[in-house]
Amino acid sequence: MKKILISFVVASLTMTIAACQSKSTLGGAVGGIAGGVAGSNIGGGSGRTAAIIAGSLLGAALGSHIGGEMDELDRRRANDTLETYPTGRTSSWNNPDTGARYNVTPTRTYQANQQPCREYEMDVYMDGQRDVVTGTACRNNQGEWINQ
Incomplete structure (x- = not known):
């Protein structure tokens, strides 16, 4: 189940990158992927899924903010x-x-x-x-x- 969730999160964010039109959306997608990967490496056991989700959300927010500011x-x-x-x-x-x-x-x-x-x-x-x-x-x- 965990592998399916990880694959879903990564695939969803990858498709988001392909469809991106704005720099903040692209930054959010890249940040979300990076955060999800970081979360998968940090979390363990039953907390791993939560770490992946939290990492993806935090990374998406940070990436969106930075991407929106870069001209x-x-x-x-x-x-x-x-x-x-x-x-x-x-x-x-x-x-x-x-x-x-x-x-x-x-x-x-x-x-x-x-x-x-x-x-x-x-x-x-x-x-x-x-x-x-x-x-x-x-x-x-x-x-x-x-x-x-």
């Missing part, structure tokens, strides 16, 4: 960081329109399916709050870094 300039800066910064070096910027501050650090670089991929950590400071987002992005044939 095209922020996405380009993050893309440039993944493209040009060496592993371990941080790119930082402030968005004067949203008031958000970003620190993006590539943490690991590797090849997957003949495409370069990078793990990264992004510190986001918004509304007096610090949020840390970790993820993996791979460069597609058009040179865009796509979150995995």
Whole structure:
């Protein structure tokens, strides 16, 4: 039953990503998936299902908030960081329109399916709050870094 629930949550969120039209919805979907995975690794026994659900909801809320705040300039800066910064070096910027501050650090670089991929950590400071987002992005044939 647990495996079915986990599969359902991940599949539902994956379909949500495919249908996303807005940056906050996309951020929420990505955050929900990350939260669900984190919850599945944290929870154990009968609490695992609750941890998956709680992680998915918390991740979706955080991802939606961050995704809603990132504008095209922020996405380009993050893309440039993944493209040009060496592993371990941080790119930082402030968005004067949203008031958000970003620190993006590539943490690991590797090849997957003949495409370069990078793990990264992004510190986001918004509304007096610090949020840390970790993820993996791979460069597609058009040179865009796509979150995995």
